[in-house]
Amino acid sequence: MSKLSHIDEQNRPTMVDVSHKTASARQAHARALVEFPAEVAARFADGDIQTAKGPVFATAIIAGVMGAKRTHELIPFCHPLGLDNCAIEIHLDEERRAVIDCHCKVNHRTGVEMEALTGATVAALTVYDMCKALSHEIRITETRLIAKTGGKKDYHSE
Structure with missing residues (x-):
């Protein structure tokens, strides 16, 4: 079984030292699913819902990019990365x-x-936040890694 990368020899949490690694091209693809009750799903027209807060999906795209850029501020041992895209x-x-x-x-x-x-x-x-006035029955049902390339090994779930 593999050793956890964020635990040191004394079983304490630690950041991974990547200073010895060579920079390389790395990519990752993640997916989240959001389920809507029928009355909310019926309100989607042309692929989005207009709400008092603005267009749901367009706003969620902006929020998601902002979140990705700030990951190191949210997850304790993530290295700060200047995303290329x-x-x-x-x-x-x-x-x-x-x-x-x-x-x-x-x-x-x-x-x-x-x-x-x-x-x-x-x-x-963000989709949930913008649509919760329509229903609290909205569910975020899955978030998972679909693929990653670069580093020690590639991963593809599909």
Whole structure:
């Protein structure tokens, strides 16, 4: 079994020392799903809902990118990264769920999985916040890593 990377020899939490690693291209793709009650899903027109707070998905995209950029401020042992790119796409699937995909890229000594996961999660939370006046039955049902490349090994879930 692998050793946890954020635990030192004395079993204390620690930041991973990446100073010896060589910078390389790294990418990550995370996805979050948001389920809506039928009465909320019915309000989506042209792929978005206009609310008093503004367009839901457009606002969630901005919030998700902001969240990804600030991941190191939220997750204690994440290294601060200057992202080379963060792109968030949101669409409704055939079940009228919001599918939020966050793609992050960096050329660094550490990966961007946490940034992609944070971006997708913050976007999902923003969708919830902007739609909660319509229903509190909205559910964020899944946030997961879809793929990552670069570093020790690549990962693809699909």
